[in-house]
Amino acid sequence: MRVLVVDDRLDNRYLLVSLFKGHGFQVDEARHGDEALAKARNLPPDLVVSDLLMPVMDGYSLLRQWRADDQLKAIPFVVYTATYTQEKDRKLALELGADAFVVKPTDPDDFMAQMRHILGQAQAGTLKPPALSPDTEPSYKLYSEVLVRKLESTSIELQARIEELTQSQEHIQRLNRLYASLSETNQAIVHITDPDELFHRVCRIAVECGGFSLAWIGLLDKARGDIRLKASFGEGASWFAGEQPFYTNDALRLPVQFAVSDEQIFLCNDLANCSPLDAYRELLDKANFRSAASLPLRLKGELIGAITLFAAQKGFFDDALEALVKEIAGDLSYALDNFAKEQERRESEERLKASEAANRLNARALEASANGVMICDIETNKYPIRHVNPAFERITGYSGVEVLGRDPGFLLGKDLDQPGMVELRSAIKDRRETGVVLRNYQKDGSLFWNELTMAPVVDDTGTVTHFVGVINDITERKRYEAQLERQYNEDALTGLASRNLLRDRVNQAIAFAAHQHKKIALLFIDLDGFKRINDSLGHLVGDAILCAIAERVRATTSDMDTCAHLSADEFAVLLTDLVRPQRALAVANDLLLAINQPLTAAGRQFDMTASIGISLYPEDCRDYDSLIGNADTAMHHAKEAGRNTVRFYAASMNAEALHRLNLDSRLRRAIDQNELLLHYQPLVRVSTGRVTDAEALIRWRGSDGKFISPVDFIPLAEETGLIIPIGEWVLRTACAQTQAWTQEIGVVLRIAVNLSARQFRAKDLVKTVVQVLADTGLPASQLKLEITESALMEDAAKAASILLELKRLGVTVSIDDFGTGYSSLAYLRQFPIDQLKIDRAFVQDVTRHADSAVIAKSVVELASQLRLETVGEGVETQEQQAFLQSVGCDLIQGYLFSRPLPAEEFAALLRAQMQPIASV
Ligand code: C2E
Ligand code: CA
Ligand code: CA
Numbered sequence: 001m002r003v004l005v006v007d008d009r010l011d012n013r014y015l016l017v018s019l020f021k022g023h024g025f026q027v028d029e030a031r032h033g034d035e036a037l038a039k040a041r042n043l044p045p046d047l048v049v050s051d052l053l054m055p056v057m058d059g060y061s062l063l064r065q066w067r068a069d070d071q072l073k074a075i076p077f078v079v080y081t082a083t084y085t086q087e088k089d090r091k092l093a094l095e096l097g098a099d100a101f102v103v104k105p106t107d108p109d110d111f112m113a114q115m116r117h118i119l120g121q122a123q124a125g126t127l128k129p130p131a132l133s134p135d136t137e138p139s140y141k142l143y144s145e146v147l148v149r150k151l152e153s154t155s156i157e158l159q160a161r162i163e164e165l166t167q168s169q170e171h172i173q174r175l176n177r178l179y180a181s182l183s184e185t186n187q188a189i190v191h192i193t194d195p196d197e198l199f200h201r202v203c204r205i206a207v208e209c210g211g212f213s214l215a216w217i218g219l220l221d222k223a224r225g226d227i228r229l230k231a232s233f234g235e236g237a238s239w240f241a242g243e244q245p246f247y248t249n250d251a252l253r254l255p256v257q258f259a260v261s262d263e264q265i266f267l268c269n270d271l272a273n274c275s276p277l278d279a280y281r282e283l284l285d286k287a288n289f290r291s292a293a294s295l296p297l298r299l300k301g302e303l304i305g306a307i308t309l310f311a312a313q314k315g316f317f318d319d320a321l322e323a324l325v326k327e328i329a330g331d332l333s334y335a336l337d338n339f340a341k342e343q344e345r346r347e348s349e350e351r352l353k354a355s356e357a358a359n360r361l362n363a364r365a366l367e368a369s370a371n372g373v374m375i376c377d378i379e380t381n382k383y384p385i386r387h388v389n390p391a392f393e394r395i396t397g398y399s400g401v402e403v404l405g406r407d408p409g410f411l412l413g414k415d416l417d418q419p420g421m422v423e424l425r426s427a428i429k430d431r432r433e434t435g436v437v438l439r440n441y442q443k444d445g446s447l448f449w450n451e452l453t454m455a456p457v458v459d460d461t462g463t464v465t466h467f468v469g470v471i472n473d474i475t476e477r478k479r480y481e482a483q484l485e486r487q488y489n490e491d492a493l494t495g496l497a498s499r500n501l502l503r504d505r506v507n508q509a510i511a512f513a514a515h516q517h518k519k520i521a522l523l524f525i526d527l528d529g530f531k532r533i534n535d536s537l538g539h540l541v542g543d544a545i546l547c548a549i550a551e552r553v554r555a556t557t558s559d560m561d562t563c564a565h566l567s568a569d570e571f572a573v574l575l576t577d578l579v580r581p582q583r584a585l586a587v588a589n590d591l592l593l594a595i596n597q598p599l600t601a602a603g604r605q606f607d608m609t610a611s612i613g614i615s616l617y618p619e620d621c622r623d624y625d626s627l628i629g630n631a632d633t634a635m636h637h638a639k640e641a642g643r644n645t646v647r648f649y650a651a652s653m654n655a656e657a658l659h660r661l662n663l664d665s666r667l668r669r670a671i672d673q674n675e676l677l678l679h680y681q682p683l684v685r686v687s688t689g690r691v692t693d694a695e696a697l698i699r700w701r702g703s704d705g706k707f708i709s710p711v712d713f714i715p716l717a718e719e720t721g722l723i724i725p726i727g728e729w730v731l732r733t734a735c736a737q738t739q740a741w742t743q744e745i746g747v748v749l750r751i752a753v754n755l756s757a758r759q760f761r762a763k764d765l766v767k768t769v770v771q772v773l774a775d776t777g778l779p780a781s782q783l784k785l786e787i788t789e790s791a792l793m794e795d796a797a798k799a800a801s802i803l804l805e806l807k808r809l810g811v812t813v814s815i816d817d818f819g820t821g822y823s824s825l826a827y828l829r830q831f832p833i834d835q836l837k838i839d840r841a842f843v844q845d846v847t848r849h850a851d852s853a854v855i856a857k858s859v860v861e862l863a864s865q866l867r868l869e870t871v872g873e874g875v876e877t878q879e880q881q882a883f884l885q886s887v888g889c890d891l892i893q894g895y896l897f898s899r900p901l902p903a904e905e906f907a908a909l910l911r912a913q914m915q916p917i918a919s920v
Pocket of ligand 2 (some may be wrong): 695754786817
C-alpha cells in the first residue's frame with residue numbers, strides 16, 4: 001500500500017511517515033498541494049493524507065483539484081489539520097469531497113485504525129463520503145471565510161516584518177558608525193607612539209565617528225586608590241575642567257568604578273532606571289545621557305583603568321555593538337602592551353651596552369675555560385642566550401650562531417619533566433645561584449649529563465641583568481655509575497632482575513603495602529628436571545633454555561610486576577597491589593601454561609614444566625627473608641604434589657583457597673581426562689514451532705561420576721585463566737558437532753556458544769573463531785556467540801571493535817541475560833549485535849508482576865524496531881510461553897520445551913523433527 005503525505009512542515013511529515021512505515025506502508029512525501037498533484041499523477045497512491053495550511057497550494061485547493069482529476073478522484077483523501085479545526089472547516093473539507101477530517105494530534109492506534117478502515121472500504125468499492133448535516137452553508141461561502149482568515153493572518157505577519165525591518169535599519173546605521181570608529185582607532189594605534197596622545201585621539205574618534213556623546217579615559221592611581229582622568233572628549237567634557245577635581249563627581253565616576261572594582265564591563269542601556277545613579281538624575285538628564293558603557297583597560301593583563309562612553313539613545317548597546325566597543329577597548333590594551341614592550345626593549349639595549357665593556361674584560365678567561373659557559377639575558381619568562389664559549393659549542397654540538405637569542409631550554413629536548421628543573425626554575429625566579437644535574441641533548445640528539453651551575457649577574461645598581469651558566473659534561477661518570485648499578489640490579493644471563501634488585505623491590509613493596517593495607521605475593525618458580533638437562537647436554541643448551549623461560553616469565557607478567565632470576569633454575573615473581581590472593585594463583589597458572597609450551601633449543605624440542613610456591617604478605621610473613629623462604633617451602637610442596645603445579649605456603653591457606661585450588665587442579669586434569677562434555681538445549685522458533693537453534697552448555701562429570709555445575713567452576717576458570725583453553729574446547733566441540741548434524745541429519749542448525757568476559761577480551765578471540773570455523777567446516781552463519789551485557793560494558797570502545805570484527809566474519813552476536821545489567825537498549829544499540837536473550841528472572845516474573853510484563857513487552861517491541869531478534873530464556877510454563885508469543889518474541893528456550901540434552905538425545909530430537917518433512 002502506498003500513502004502520500006502532504007504537509008509543509010518536516011517534523012509533521014516525519015511523524016506520519018514513520019507511523020505509516022512502521023505499519024508496513026510505502027510512503028511518498030510532498031510539501032504542498034502542487035507537489036502532491038505532480039507526484040500523485042506520476043505515481044498514484046492508495047491514500048492521501050494532507051494538511052490544510054500550506055504555502056504555494058493549500059489543502060482545500062489540492063482537495064478541489066484532486067476531486068476534479070479523473071485519474072485521482074477515486075483515491076481516498078484524508079484531511080489532517082491542527083490549525084483549521086472549527087466545525088466550518090470540517091464542513092468545507094467534507095463538502096469539497098474529503099473522506100475524513102482528522103484533527104491533530106490524534107492517538108496513533110486510532111488514526112491507523114481509521115486509515116485502514118477507509119482503505120478497506122476503498123478497495124471494496126464501498127467508500128462513501130461522510131454525511132453532511134442538512135444546514136450546511138454553500139461551499140463557496142465557507143471557502144471565502146477561510147480565505148479571509150488566511151489573509152488576516154498574512155497581513156499581521158507582514159506588519160511584524162515591516163517593524164522588524166525599520167528597527168534593523170537604524171541598527172545597521174549605528175553599527176556602521178562604530179565599525180568606522182574601530183577602523184579609525186586602529187589607524188591611530190598604528191601611527192601614534194605616545195600613550196597620552198593616543199588616549200585623546202580615541203576619545204575624539206568615539207564621539208566624532210562613533211556617535212557617542214561623551215568618551216573619557218581614566219587610569220587607576222594606585223597610591224591614592226582612585227581613578228585619574230587621562231583624556232576626554234564630547235559633551236560635558238567641560239565638567240572635567242571645572243574647579244572641582246573630577247573624581248568628586250560620582251555621576252561620572254560610578255560606571256568606571258563598576259568596571260574597575262569588578263574588573264568587568266559595565267553596561268547600562270537605560271540610565272534613567274539605574275538606581276545607583278538616582279542622585280545624579282538631574283545632571284544626566286541635562287546632559288541627555290541615556291546609555292553608558294565602561295570597559296576595563298589592561299596592561300600585560302593587569303587592570304590599569306577604563307574607557308567610558310555615554311550615548312544619548314536609550315538601548316544603545318545591543319550584542320553587536322557591545323562586541324564592537326569591547327574590541328575597541330581590547331585594541332587599546334594591546335597598544336598599551338606594545339608601548340610597554342618597546343620601552344623595555346630600549347632599556348635593556350642600554351644595559352647591554354653598559355655591560356659590554358665589562359664583558360670584553362672577562363672574555364679571554366671565558367674562551368679559555370674547559371667548561372661550557374653561556375650568558376643569558378633576562379626577559380619576561382625567557383632567557384635568550386647572548387654569549388657562549390667554544391667549550392659550549394664542543395659539548396653541545398651547536399655553534400654560537402645557532403643558539404644566540406634562543407632560550408637555553410632547547411637543550412632539554414622533549415625531556416622536560418626532570419627533577420632538576422624544579423630547583424632551577426625556582427632559583428632563577430628568586431634570582432639566586434644553584435647547581436643541578438640535567439639530561440641535555442646534543443645537536444645530533446644524543447644525551448649528555450649536564451652538571452649545571454647557574455649564577456645571577458648584578459649590575460651597578462644591584463639589579464640582576466643576566467645569568468651565567470657553567471656546563472660540566474658528566475656523561476662518562478654517569479655511564480660508569482649506571483653500569484655499576486646494572487651489574488648490581490640485573491641478571492647478566494637473562495636480563496631479568498637480580499636477587500639484589502628483587503630484595504630492594506620487595507622491601508619497597510612491603511613498606512608501601514603496609515601503608516596502603518594492600519597485599520603482596522612472591523612466586524617462587526623452580527623448573528622441573530632442569531639439572532638433568534644441564535648435566536647431560538651442557539651449559540650452552542641449559543643457558544638457552546633459561547633465557548627462553550625468562551622471556552616467557554616476563555611476557556606472562558605485567559610491567560608492574562618484578563621478575564627475577566635467582567639462580568640456575570630458580571625464578572621469582574613479585575606481585576604488588578593485590579586485592580585478593582586469587583590473582584597470584586591466576587598468574588601462577590598462566591606461568592605454568594606458558595612454561596609448558598613446547599620449547600626448542602639447540603635444535604631439540606623440550607617439554608618443560610615448573611613447580612611454583614606462593615607466599616603472601618602480610619598473611620605469611622613480614623620481611624623479605626621469610627617471604628622468599630616461605631615461597632621456597634611452598635614450591636617444595638608443589639614438587640611433592642607431583643610437579644607442574646602450584647602451592648600456597650601452608651600457613652596462609654584458608655579453606656576457601658584450598659577448595660578452589662583443589663577444584664582448580666581437578667579442572668586442569670578434567671580437560672585431559674575427557675571429563676568435560678557439552679549438552680545442547682533447543683531453541684524453538686515461535687513462528688514455525690520448529691527447533692532452529694541450540695545453545696551449547698558445558699557439563700563436567702568428575703572422576704567420581706558426579707556432575708559439577710558450570711555455575712561453580714566457570715567463575716573459577718575465569719579467574720585463573722583456564723577459561724581460555726576450556727572455552728576453545730567448547731567452541732571447537734560445539735562447531736564440530738553442529739557440522740556433523742548438518743551432514744548426518746540434514747538439519748542446518750545455528751549453535752550458540754557462551755563467551756565469558758575474559759574470553760571476549762582475550763586478544764586471540766577473533767583468530768580462534770576463524771581457525772575453529774576453518775577446521776570444523778561450519779559456516780560462520782551457523783555460529784552464534786553469547787556475551788553478557790556486563791562483559792560488553794567493561795570497555796565499551798574495545799567491545800565495539802571486537803564485535804565489528806566478529807560481525808564481519810558473519811557470526812551472530814547475542815546479548816545474554818539481558819535485563820540484569822543497567823544498560824538501556826538504546827545504549828546497546830551502538831554495538832553491532834543481532835539478538836537479545838531476555839533473562840530467565842524476567843521471564844519468570846512476566847506472569848507474576850504486571851510491571852515485568854510491561855517491561856518485557858516494550859523490550860521486545862523496541863528490539864524488533866532495532867531489528868534485533870529476541871529470545872525468551874528459562875520458559876517453564878505455558879503461561880510464560882503464551883505471553884512471550886503474544887508480545888512477538890522470536891525464539892523460546894526453556895524446560896517447558898526441553899532441558900539441555902546430551903548430544904545423542906538432541907540428535908534424536910532433530911531426527912524426530914525431520915520426520916514429517918521427510919514424509920511430505
Ligand atoms: P546461561 O548462559 O544463562 O545459560 C542458561 C542456563 O539456564 C543453563 O544453565 C540452562 O540449563 C538453564 N536453563 C535453561 N532453561 C531453563 C529453565 O527453563 N529453567 C531454569 N531454571 N533454568 C533453565 P547451566 O547449564 O547450569 O549454565 C549456567 C551458566 O553457566 C550459563 O548461563 C552460562 O553463563 C555458564 N555456561 C554454561 N556453559 C558455558 C560455556 O561453555 N562457556 C561459558 N563461558 N559459560 C558457560
Ligand atoms: Ca547463554
Ligand atoms: Ca542467559
